Amino acid sequence: MFTVHDLAELAELTSLGVAPYLRYSPGPESDARHPSRDHESGLLMPGLSVNPLPAPGWWSLPLEDWLARRVCQYLRELREGARPWLLNGRQVDFGPDNEPLVVDITPVAWVSPALLDQAQRHYHQRLNAGESTH
Template identity: 75%
Template sequence: MDMFTVHTLAELAELVRTGAAPYLRYSPGPESDAEHPSTDHESGIVMPGVSVNPLEAPRWWARPLEDWLARRVCQYLRELDEGARPWLLTGRRVDFGPDNEPLLVDITPVTWLAPELLDEARERYTTRFDAGAATHRDRANR
């Protein structure tokens, strides 16, 4: 698919602020997704839309949008090892998946995320967050 590529978190933030690219997906890409719908891996049920990660920061978020985006981008980096590529899209929300992620139909692909953006996100995430801390108990056991 011929999409442009976003190279920095600042560029990504601008797309999110304008509403041009509100969702992130890790997959082989839009063409592959059109042929292979999202499936709940535990039950085997085909879901009624493509599972995505919303990029808009919640109202309570008091840090820079770029911090939020770094966190969201890094959430599924493990999928790169499975042949997935990160890309941004819009669409119509029809339901929620098993992890409470939005499921979209009427997908419009917007852009790919460049490897250097992933590196920037990884660096920002690991330096600005307590990456990997899952609960209050995790912090108490350190």
């Protein structure tokens, strides 16, 4: 797999539909051995849990703002040994956090540490990162 190094490149891949999902895990080889597991119930789910990248219809800010937010959503997974990567696949259901579960996975690219740093800076500069909805 190649590596994506900045938000502009990620936006292009997302806009073209090449990489509509982001996943934090050990990687495609590890994930190919088993689907995701719901940690609270212990049940295996019918696909891999992923983070969708395309912005919803109501989003009127630049796509890069949305993508920075999505990339930063699961950064805590890095501490557990996960590595972010982009993929394509067929959605078959939803997980316990209403995240898509996908099968027929096609790995697309790794997300570089430079992109993670850029996304964090962008997220905190452009949006009210961590602002409560209440």
